[in-house]
Amino acid sequence: MKVDLMLKLALVASCASGLFAFDVGELAKRSDQGFKPAVVKDWQAPDEKTIPNNLFGDYVRYGKALVQETYKYIGPEVADKKMRYAGNNLACNSCHLDAGTKKYSAGFMGVFANFPQYRPRENAIGTIEERINGCMARSMNGKPLPENGKEMKAMVAYMYWLAQGVPIGAKVEGSSLTKVDRKMIMSRAADPIAGEKVYKEMCASCHGDNGQGVKREGKAMGYEFPPLWGKDTYNTGAGMFRLIKAADWIVANMPLGATSDAKILSDAQAYDVAAYINNYDKERPIKANKDKDFPDLKVKAADSDIGPYDDNKTRLQHKVGPYQGIIIPAKKAE
Numbered sequence: 001m002k003v004d005l006m007l008k009l010a011l012v013a014s015c016a017s018g019l020f021a022f023d024v025g026e027l028a029k030r031s032d033q034g035f036k037p038a039v040v041k042d043w044q045a046p047d048e049k050t051i052p053n054n055l056f057g058d059y060v061r062y063g064k065a066l067v068q069e070t071y072k073y074i075g076p077e078v079a080d081k082k083m084r085y086a087g088n089n090l091a092c093n094s095c096h097l098d099a100g101t102k103k104y105s106a107g108f109m110g111v112f113a114n115f116p117q118y119r120p121r122e123n124a125i126g127t128i129e130e131r132i133n134g135c136m137a138r139s140m141n142g143k144p145l146p147e148n149g150k151e152m153k154a155m156v157a158y159m160y161w162l163a164q165g166v167p168i169g170a171k172v173e174g175s176s177l178t179k180v181d182r183k184m185i186m187s188r189a190a191d192p193i194a195g196e197k198v199y200k201e202m203c204a205s206c207h208g209d210n211g212q213g214v215k216r217e218g219k220a221m222g223y224e225f226p227p228l229w230g231k232d233t234y235n236t237g238a239g240m241f242r243l244i245k246a247a248d249w250i251v252a253n254m255p256l257g258a259t260s261d262a263k264i265l266s267d268a269q270a271y272d273v274a275a276y277i278n279n280y281d282k283e284r285p286i287k288a289n290k291d292k293d294f295p296d297l298k299v300k301a302a303d304s305d306i307g308p309y310d311d312n313k314t315r316l317q318h319k320v321g322p323y324q325g326i327i328i329p330a331k332k333a334e
């Protein structure tokens with residue numbers, strides 16, 4: 001009830017001033033497919049032994065290898081210069097854990113059945129190939145894979161195989177991310193100083209004091225523990241650079257071993273440490289033309305740290321919160 005009233009006040013406030021912040025309800029409307037999505041519970045990854053020994057199976061296996069050891073095939077250190085599509089030595093698997101089968105790590109279980117879809121970042125209908133290339137350009141700080149090339153076909157084949165039995169448009173439980181407490185993000189800014197303490201205690205043992213990670217010996221071998229900032233990681237256009245997205249991912253996945261059912265960090269710790277690793281005093285590759293993302297400000301991600309905005313909040317508030325007055329929640333509680 002109290003929340004409901006707060007939402008109404010927020011709506012009134014933003015409409016009265018003619019301002020539109022990120023509107024959750026509007027995004028839901030634009031994402032509507034016109035049919036009721038099936039819900040898939042208890043999704044289990046299919047057994048790899050069932051991948052057939054034929055050309056199709058070869059693509060599925062290559063797709064999985066590309067996801068798990070991206071640096072080995074299309075990373076910046078591979079011998080064949082033409083194959084250097086990724087700009088860093090991460091793997092898709094650095095974030096899409098267990099080759100995209102871990103729940104609430106932005107897994108791939110629901111992906112094949114959910115494209116094409118409305119994409120607010122482009123304000124357009126996007127395909128699965130474009131979505132993969134979104135992560136290539138941002139999370140992998142690289143360039144797009146040719147859409148008809150073997151690597152793209154293989155990754156799509158792997159996602160298709162993973163989604164076997166998932167109805168078109170279905171919401172698969174465990175896909176996407178969990179959510180840190182939305183009341184907390186509305187009411188307080190994330191605190192990078194508190195986040196530094198979390199980092200030192202819970203993260204630095206693997207990711208290093210300077211976020212540099214631990215690289216394996218040899219060329220194109222990737223990282224044992226991937227870097228969180230510095231030159232060889234995701235750029236400022238990546239989802240992981242956005243505070244809410246990063247906190248939602250971190251809380252169910254880090255320190256390594258955490259799951260949505262067995263979290264290690266509190267929501268507050270995840271929020272603060274996400275602000276710390278993405279703070280402006282940390283160097284990382286810059287994504288050009290970020291101001292062109294989210295051309296329709298009504299559905300611009302609240303935690304996008306580059307304007308223009310259609311609200312009267314500062315860049316810093318978009319970057320670290322609080323998000324009151326920036327996010328217009330859906331009328332029904334999320």
Ligand code: HEC
Pocket residue numbers: 067070090091092093094095096106107110111131132135136139140155175176177234238239240245249
């Ligand atoms: C630095 C972390 C990171 C890396 C590395 C990364 N991604 Fe992503 N990816 C994300 C995040 C964060 C999202 C958004 C998840 C969300 O909003 O639910 C995402 C979303 C996606 C989606 C859409 C998922 C969905 O549920 O709709 C696909 C497909 C995808 N990534 C593919 C890839 C591929 C393929 C690679 C490797 C070439 C890759 N990603 C590398 C972080 C990463």
Ligand code: HEC
Pocket residue numbers: 090093094095097098198199202203204205206207224225226227228233234240250254255256265273274277
């Ligand atoms: C026990 C080692 C370990 C600890 C501790 C740990 N991580 Fe990780 N982290 C990993 C590994 C390993 C991966 C990549 C997953 C893979 O390769 O399977 C990863 C991936 C990541 C990524 C995405 C990839 C990237 O390079 O950006 C982020 C963000 C991250 N960790 C943040 C954190 C934070 C924040 C903490 C502390 C709360 C933390 N990690 C603690 C091992 C660890």
